[in-house]
Structures are given as structure tokens and as C-alpha cells.
Amino acid sequence: MDINPYDAIVVGSGATGGVAALTLAEQGIRVLVIEAGPQIKRTEASSNEPKDTLNRLSGIISKKHANQCQHPGYWKNNPNLYKNELKHPYVQQKNKPFLWTQGNQYGGRSLTWGGITLRFSREDFHPSKKDGYGPDWPISYDELSPHYDFIENFCGIYGHKDNIKEVPNGKYIGKIPLTKIESIFGNQVKSKLNYPFIQSRGFDRNSSVKEEQWPKSSSVGTTFKKALETGNVQILSNHLVESFETDKITELASKIIIVNVENGKRKSLNCDLIILCASTISTLRILLNSETKSNSSGFKDTSGKLGKFLMDHISVCRFFSVPNTTQRNNISNSYPDLSGAGSFFIPFGTNLPKPESINFLRGYGIWGAIDRLGIPKFLQKDLNSSTGFLIAHGEVLPREENSVSLSDKTDRWGIPVPHIEFEWSENELNMAKHMERTMRDSIKAADGKIKGIDELIKIPYAGLFTKKSIALSGNPPPPGYYIHEVGGAPMGFREEDSVVNKSNRLWRCKNVLVLDGACWPTSSWQSPTLTMMAISRRACLKVKKT
Structure with missing residues (x-):
């Protein structure tokens, strides 16, 4: 060496x-x-x-x-x-699963x-000033802002300056256009529900391409x-x-x-x-x-x-279909890429809808896209509709019992492996129920319908796979899932x-x-x-x- x-x-x-x-x-x-x-x-x-x-x-x-x-x-x-989980193991309790993704x-x-790049808001650095829970950051937005600027300028980030305090504007080289159906969806959500709606910010594609x-x-x-x-x-x-x-x-x-x-x-x-x-x-x-x-x-x-x-972030995912007004049968099989910038956000933060129904602390945002999944026409069950998804992800409170310690077990090199103990609290589970209602309201406002992936795509024996998928189970996936x-x-x-x-x-x-x-x-x-x-x-x- x-x-x-x-x-x-x-x-x-x-x-x-x-x-x-x-x-x-x-x-x-x-x-x-x-x-x-x-x-x-x-x-x-x-x-x-x-x-x-x-x-x-x-x-x-x-x-x-x-x-x-x-x-x-x-x-x-x-x-x-x-990473190979057999070579790089970790320990978790059976009743407290944690999904650890390793490069x-x-x-x-x-x-x-x-490749999604959203800035923190000013309030995100001192959340306890609003609700009295937990620590604040020892740094402020103003201290970090010039370094956000550098990263965005250096890497070449796409986005639009929407002037929303929950996600401050950044330095952008342009924007990735929304699909026509995404624009319609956003207009409906804004006009009928008064929800914020922005084009996502980030890279034009990720490294797997x-x-x-x-x-x-x-x-x-x-x-x-x-x-x-x-x-x-x-x-x-x-x-x-x-x-x-x-x-x-x-x-x-x-x-x-x-x-x-x-x-x-x-x-x-x-x-x-x-x-x-x-x-x-x-x-x-x-x-x-x-x-x-x-x-x-x-x-x-x-x-x-x-x-x-x-x-980690607690998340809830829903697939849905919305009527397609662009005469789908006349378009090709090509689709715009799903990417950090090629998608949209409903960025609530702590400014959540229906405050009278909120029984939890902190906030969440919803990421989504329509007509970006690259599903060939011959696999689509309804060519007169467009397929989309919404994924809500929310803040998790810092709690002492959610922890990483060293296990008595070691890996093949004799190094103690991590023991991860983590479970959602009542606060997060209440947030997940609120996420679910908000996503249903958003899809309904756009005249859409929530559907299972097997209702949208012709995949033989799809039910065998979707029943085993925790992401499609209808419940919040376990900690670690959102990486x-x-x-x-x-x-x-x-x-x-x-x-x-x-x-x-x-x-x-x-x-x-x-x-x-x-x-x-x-x-x-x-x-x-x-x-x-x-x-x-x-x-x-x-x-x-x-």
C-alpha cells in the first residue's frame, strides 16, 4: 500500500x-x-x-x-x-424492522x-421556538445560505424560484418542464384546495442512467x-x-x-x-x-x-390515475424522465392543511409525478388515463430510544456490527394518517382515483409481488425505507x-x-x-x- x-x-x-x-x-x-x-x-x-x-x-x-x-x-x-448484506450485516429486533441501504x-x-435538492427554511433550524420540543441547530439559515449557493452553482441545479418560505429559492440553471397532466393536477390542487404546488428542484437525472x-x-x-x-x-x-x-x-x-x-x-x-x-x-x-x-x-x-x-422520514405512498385530455392514443411510447427536477412538490412544511385535525408536531411535504414512470402502452390497462404517484415524507422527532449501538456480533473482519433500534412513535403515526387524507384530497381535486399498481399495469401475477411489498402495503414503511x-x-x-x-x-x-x-x-x-x-x-x- x-x-x-x-x-x-x-x-x-x-x-x-x-x-x-x-x-x-x-x-x-x-x-x-x-x-x-x-x-x-x-x-x-x-x-x-x-x-x-x-x-x-x-x-x-x-x-x-x-x-x-x-x-x-x-x-x-x-x-x-x-452492499451485500451477508458480508455487511446489522442487527435489528424482529418487531422493530429497519431497512438500511448501503452503498x-x-x-x-x-x-x-x-437528486432532489430542497433547502431548509429559516424556521427549520430552530423548530423548538414554534412547538417547544427538542433541540435547535447551533447554526442558522443565513450561515448556511452561501454554501447552498456554492453547491447549487457548482453542480448545476434545475428549479424555479417560487418564493415559498418553506423551501427558500436557490441558484438554478433553468427548469425541467412539467408534463401537461402535472400542470393540470397542480392547477386543480391550488385552485380547489389552496395547497402550495411547485416544480421540484434538483438534477435532470440520476446516476443510474x-x-x-x-x-x-x-x-x-x-x-x-x-x-x-x-x-x-x-x-x-x-x-x-x-x-x-x-x-x-x-x-x-x-x-x-x-x-x-x-x-x-x-x-x-x-x-x-x-x-x-x-x-x-x-x-x-x-x-x-x-x-x-x-x-x-x-x-x-x-x-x-x-x-x-x-x-428518518416517515413516508406514505399512493399510486393513482387521472383522466388524460391529450388523446393518449395519438402519442408515442416516449416519456419524460422522472428525476429530482422532473417532478413536483406540495411543500407544506409545518403550514399544514386542516389545522383543526392536526394531533402531531412538525410537518411534511408531498413529492409526486405523472406520466414519468416510463410504462409502455401495451402494459397500461387504461390508455385514456395517466398514471401518477404521490409520496408524502415527514419530519420525525428526535427520541432517545431510537438508536444505534454496537452489537456483540461481529462481521467477517471482526468489527462489531451496528445494532439499530427504531420504531415510529404515536406522533409519526398520527402524521401518516394526516398525510393519507391530504393525498386523497389532492387526487380527488384532480378528478383522479387511488389505485393499486396491479390495477394500473398489466403484469402477470402482479398480486404476488405487491402483497409482499411493504411500500405498497398501505401502511407506512418501516424506518430506513426512505434512506x-x-x-x-x-x-x-x-x-x-x-x-x-x-x-x-x-x-x-x-x-x-x-x-x-x-x-x-x-x-x-x-x-x-x-x-x-x-x-x-x-x-x-x-x-x-x-
Whole structure:
């Protein structure tokens, strides 16, 4: 293993790891990126049918993707971009299922990211001021706004400035047109129900699309690519980070322990700065394995909050049909792409309809699209209607009992695996009922009808599949399903109340920064990746100043 001199170690090469590597490298800091997965070529990441379908069936039968196959993205992307659950296991209670999706390669989960980029609102950074529950962020919207600007400008984000406070305007290069039916749907929802309705914001397509170049929704197509071009970044793939150790006198991290996933050999690397971007649960695993309770040479968490207050978004999905006024039989089989920007939102936030029926805290938004599923005409049951979906996703309150700890079980490399304990509270379940009513009202306003997927598409034995699909069961899917897990090492104002400070540094081990979703004190309701990237940019620009 030939590693050139480096000043900082970034763990993970996904959305936040790419931003961290770029931001440090542009300041002249030499960066070593450690990635648990392999480096892959563009052609190896693209969707490729029917090979992908055969690989998915193999993943289900062998149980290497037993949990991850429940997410719809698994059926759209190349299944090889998902980790083998037999090699990378975790523990959960049978009555408290958690679906953990793990990236398997250079670029991490940015290669399967849907590419929605919604900003937090000003109020989202201090939610307790409205309802008195839980912590606030130690940073404000104004502090993060210039970093939102940078990410949007650098990556090339599509959107429209709608001047809605629940999702502040960003920097956009244009917009992806709504389909005609989507426009009609939006007009009906606004005029009949007075609901907000906006075009979604994000990328024009995600990384699973078969193209010659890496799409910009992936770190390897934008931030990480640019970071490598600086000449200040090198990558060490196929290595897991087990833990880090600290100097007893300074309390700073001095060594990081890595494991070669191909041969199991361990190696200790000296380090002056560690940036954790491994994704929420993987980062928590590293931190828990490096804390003094597990590692006598580790750091001390005086707050007692490490691994606790894990969050995700609760979601409810409904498929539906609406009358098609465009004489469907005369159009071709081509459909616009479903993407981060090629879709729409009903972005309520906490400004929810029917306030008299609200028996829960916080808020939600509804993502949707019509005529973007790419269903060939010969599979459609009704050519005079259009097929759409609505997915509501809402904020989950930080609760101590929702947690990640280290199991007594270990993986094949002898590293304790995560034990994830998480279940929806009454607050979230009440929110899900409200989501259901709101989606029904929206579909009814557009003269649509909620239908099962087997009522919309001609698929032989479709019922056998839909009955087993938790996404189509009618109930909120279990935590983890929406792949928006955050928390466990929250930012805060004081050491006794948080794991990291407002600069994302561990309170007692200030040369370790937590930049992915693990550092979040609350979840809000928006898709989190853009905010994670902005936080990473902000923290890494402060490295030389602190």
C-alpha cells in the first residue's frame, strides 16, 4: 500500500465526502480518501437490462439484498451498487424492522441518489421556538445560505424560484418542464384546495442512467471529480475504517485503524485531521468503536448522546390515475424522465392543511409525478388515463430510544456490527394518517382515483409481488425505507448536550469532524442531501481558521 504524504483523511467518497475532499484540496490541503467499496467504471454502474433483473432476483434469493430490495430505487438502479448484506450485516429486533441501504462503491450512495435538492427554511433550524420540543441547530439559515449557493452553482441545479418560505429559492440553471397532466393536477390542487404546488428542484437525472459520463448527481461526476483534478487528493479503496485512537495528553486523534476488505489485514495510519463522511450509520459505528466505552485509547463523549436520537422520514405512498385530455392514443411510447427536477412538490412544511385535525408536531411535504414512470402502452390497462404517484415524507422527532449501538456480533473482519433500534412513535403515526387524507384530497381535486399498481399495469401475477411489498402495503414503511436516516451524533451549543460543536468537531477530540447526516439534531422534512453537502462545505472552509 503506497500512500503519498497527506494532511487530512476523509472517510467516504459519497455526496459529503466529495464536497469535503474538494473543499480541503482547494485550500492546498493534501487529502487521503478512504473508501470501503471498490473503484468502478462508468459502464459498471449503469443500468443494463435484462442483466440487472437477473441480478436482482439473485440478490433476493441469496438474501444478500433481502432488506434493500424493498426500496423502489433498487428496481431502477444497478443492483451491484448495493452492499451485500451477508458480508455487511446489522442487527435489528424482529418487531422493530429497519431497512438500511448501503452503498457499495467509489461514490457511495450518490450513485443511486434521486437528486432532489430542497433547502431548509429559516424556521427549520430552530423548530423548538414554534412547538417547544427538542433541540435547535447551533447554526442558522443565513450561515448556511452561501454554501447552498456554492453547491447549487457548482453542480448545476434545475428549479424555479417560487418564493415559498418553506423551501427558500436557490441558484438554478433553468427548469425541467412539467408534463401537461402535472400542470393540470397542480392547477386543480391550488385552485380547489389552496395547497402550495411547485416544480421540484434538483438534477435532470440520476446516476443510474446509462450515459458515457458520470451524471452530476454523483460525487464522481462533480465534486469528487474536481477534487481529484486538483492533484491534492488520493483514494484508498476497499478499506473499512474500524476506529481511531487519541493521544492521552492532547485528546486529539492520532491514529486511524483500517481493514483491507479483500484480505482482512489491519493497518494503522497516522492522522492530523479526520473527516467522517461514511453515511450516518457507518459513521456512528466508527464513533462508537472509537469512544472510551469501547476503546480505552479512544475519545470521551461526555454528553451520553452518541448513538441516540436516530431519525428518518416517515413516508406514505399512493399510486393513482387521472383522466388524460391529450388523446393518449395519438402519442408515442416516449416519456419524460422522472428525476429530482422532473417532478413536483406540495411543500407544506409545518403550514399544514386542516389545522383543526392536526394531533402531531412538525410537518411534511408531498413529492409526486405523472406520466414519468416510463410504462409502455401495451402494459397500461387504461390508455385514456395517466398514471401518477404521490409520496408524502415527514419530519420525525428526535427520541432517545431510537438508536444505534454496537452489537456483540461481529462481521467477517471482526468489527462489531451496528445494532439499530427504531420504531415510529404515536406522533409519526398520527402524521401518516394526516398525510393519507391530504393525498386523497389532492387526487380527488384532480378528478383522479387511488389505485393499486396491479390495477394500473398489466403484469402477470402482479398480486404476488405487491402483497409482499411493504411500500405498497398501505401502511407506512418501516424506518430506513426512505434512506434519509440522520442523527446519532448531534450538533449543539454545549458539550453536555451534544456530540459535536457548531463547527462539526467532536467536543473533546477537535481534529475529528462529523459531516454527514450523523451530526443532525433534528431532521426537518426535506430531502437531506443538499443540506448535508452545504454543511460539509461550511465546516471544511473553517479548518484553517480554527
